[in-house]
Amino acid sequence: MKFDLLHTDPLSRARAGKITTDHGVIETPIFMPVGTVGTVKGLHQRELRDEVNPDVILGNTYHLYLRPKTPILEKAGGLHKFINWDRNILTDSGGFQVYSLSANRKIKEEGVKFKSHIDGSYHFFSPESVMEIQRTIGADIIMAFDECTPYPCDYRYAKRSMHMTHRWLDRCINHLEKVPFKYDYEQTFFPIVQGSTYKDLRAQSAEYIANAGAAGNAIGGLSVGEPAEEMYEMTEVVTNILPVDKPRYLMGVGTPINILENIALGIDMFDCVMPTRNARNGMLFTSEGIINIKNKKWEDDLSPIDAMGHTWVDLEYSKAYLRHLFAANESLGKQIASIHNLGFYMWLVREARVQILAGTFYDWKNKMVKKLGERL
Structure with missing residues (x-):
């Protein structure tokens, strides 16, 4: 295994690197x-x-x-x-x-x-x-x-x-x-x-x-x-x-x-395990905050699951449909939520890497932390 440290954020200790193994490259974080x-x-x-x-x-x-x-x-x-x-x-x-x-x-x-x-x-x-x-x-x-x-x-x-x-x-x-x-x-x-x-x-x-x-x-x-x-x-x-x-x-x-x-x-x-475990319980992580898709407020919300999402399910299905799947105890709902949450987690660390390489991680991180704890 080889590790290359590419850049460190000037205002924090955040690092962007690259791990290389026989099965390919792992870009960090x-x-x-x-x-x-x-x-x-x-x-x-x-x-x-x-x-x-x-x-x-x-x-x-x-x-x-x-x-x-x-x-x-x-x-x-x-x-x-x-x-x-x-x-x-x-x-x-x-x-x-x-x-x-x-x-x-x-x-x-x-x-x-x-x-x-x-x-x-x-x-x-x-x-x-x-x-x-x-x-x-x-x-x-x-x-x-x-x-x-x-x-x-x-x-x-x-x-x-x-x-x-x-x-x-x-x-x-x-x-x-x-x-x-x-x-x-x-x-x-x-x-x-x-x-x-x-x-x-x-x-x-x-x-x-x-x-x-x-x-x-x-x-x-x-x-x-x-x-x-x-x-x-x-x-x-x-x-x-x-x-x-x-x-x-x-x-x-x-x-x-x-x-x-x-x-x-x-x-x-x-x-x-949080992205998939919480997904199976109806909790969705987004860049604007947390959605409990089981809440009644989403019952007739026909907007996409996450308009700023990063997997195909985010625009393919509506919040109302996903809530319906959970209410009906359909396994498809858990699958959709799992794909969404994992896609969000991967976006989060990859965007963090982009920000580190650009030297803008610290301010971006502080703004994201304020949003991520919000309940939508």
């Missing part, structure tokens, strides 16, 4: 649609490719391990071929999913024993096994196995967890050297900064991760319930330390406002 089990919910690959048009999508190690299971993915030649996707894929390590299974998992130094949410069977993830699973899945960018701490989190627990995440990182790196690539392209490894919402721990973890010398770095353990201002504080602490010449990935974030504010702090990569 970038939002990665979440394809948890090998599908971005509600979209055909053709719609995802031609309408949303992301440079990279995200898959999840925990879910793909449980189904379709790694032997099937290996037989297919990896996740790219299994889902017929010829662009970049990033896989997270399953650390967040293990965190979310708090009632059904036990964490030890050796790894994590957990109970499947599908059939109740027991499984064990270690740093070594997770590296092997991600080799088999075959994503272009793979993540270290870490522990994601909850919010709020006791300082002593956060410190103990952070040090274990660092030890697990060393084990990941050592094991990857022993496990060759399975397919005809290379994989790039990102470690993950932890430390909850404690500045000293975040700084210590960022130093440790930076010293690992990986081609890119991630920030985990945020967007787990903490106030947005604390997220931004932790991000700033970490981006002050992580190498400038390597991409920075803030995991699981977030709202359009969160994305813009974190771009301003020097983050390059994002993912979140």
